[in-house]
Amino acid sequence: MRQLILLSFFIPVSLFAQPAHQHEPFAHTFSIVARDEKTGDLAVGVQSHWFSVGTTVSWGEAGVGVVATQSFVNKSFGIRGLQLLKDGKTAQEALNILLSDDEGREVRQVAIADAKGNVAVHTGKKCVDFAGHRKGSTYSVQSNMMLTNKVPDAMATAFEKNASLPIAERVLKSLEAAQQVGGDIRGRQSAVILVVKGTSTGAPWDDNHLVDLRVDDNDQPLRELDRLLRTHRAYEHMNNGDLAVEKNNMKLAMQEYGAAMKMFPQNLEMQYWTAIALANTKEVPKAAAMLRGIYAKDANWREMTRRLPKVGLLTVSDTEFAQLVN
Known part of the structure; x- marks a missing residue:
């Protein structure tokens, strides 16, 4: 029995002539790295039939670059690649440096976009068919183990065609185009979009997370990624509304909360803060009508309203306050 086990272990190694370390994960997939020509922001997007691909393939740092490392993954290429870019x-x-001493280079697929607009890509000769890449002036798309050989061209065409969109949405269009022409031969499971600023402001907590969305396990990861991206955009309006409240600009807060609510009209929190902004801009009857509908669905929001005057988030008279809570 022991001999049979040893035989079953060694056959795959010989078959693939795989010099990579056994602990390195598989991530046969399609991806894109790109730089936004207008903003300088950098993005990487991935879909794969592999669990939590965003923890393996996609890497990025503001003012530095983005990396996609896939096929038989060498995860060190992410961190080491970014450090090499930081070193100039x-x-x-x-x-070239990453691949120079990598015994597994022929089973690697790697793409890098730097903050200066340079792009580089490598597809090893032993990546599983269909495997290939296409490099544009500000992006690279790459794939391996695809159902058809149409994926790189479809991704590139979609990315170029949607130049008017923000970079995250362009990346999503490119990923969707790959799936439309067959995608991964094994199916689909996880996806990621990461966008970082092209120029660092010294605040990595903001710069490195312009968009940072992951779908770790889903039978329709791109559909879920699309939903998350739209939700992210709505909450950008919510965040802008909160900032306006901090600056006591209630008119702007109402506009921002209202914009979010239009995107997700059934979201109670978006409805609620729109109503509070209305109340703070002296449209109390309209706010009260909205709040009644919210309270009917979740009475906890009424208790929330009672707590707001204490911290200055609701500035109305006692009579108006009674209209809002009753």
Whole structure:
């Protein structure tokens, strides 16, 4: 029995001539790295039939670059690649260094986009068919183990065609185009979009998370990623509304909360803060009508309203306050 076990272990190694370490994960997939020509922001997007691909393939740092490392993954390429860019190497120079001493280079697929607009990509000769890439002036798309050989061209065409969209939405269109022409031969499971600022402001807590969305396990990961991205955009309006409240600009707060509510009209929190902004801009009857509908669905929001005057988030008279809570 022991001999049979040993035989079953060694056959795959010989078959693939795989010099990579056994602990390195598989991430046969399609991805895109890109730089936004208008803003300089950097993005990486991925879909794969592999659990939690966003923890393996996609890497990025504001003012530095983005990396996608896939096929037989060498995860160190993410961190090491970004460090090489920080040390002043171009995307191509960084890629050359990463591959120079990598015994598994022929089963690797790696793409890098740097903050200066340089792009580099490598597809090893032993990546599983269909495997390939296409490099544009500000992006690279790459795929391996695809159902058809149409994926790179479809991704590139979609990315270029949607130049008017924000970079995250362009990346999503590119990923969707890959799936439409067959995608991963094994199916689909997880996806990610990461967008970082092209120029660092010294605040990595903001710069590195312009968009940071992951779907770890879903039978329709791109559909779920689309929903998350739309939700992210709605909550950008919510955040802008909160900032306006901090500055006591209730008119702007109402506009921002209202914009979010239009995107997700059934979201009670978006409805609620729109109503509070209305109350703070002296449209109390309209606010009260909205709040009645909210309270009917979840009475906890009434208790929330009672707590707001104490901290200055609801500035109305006692009579108006009674209209809002009753």
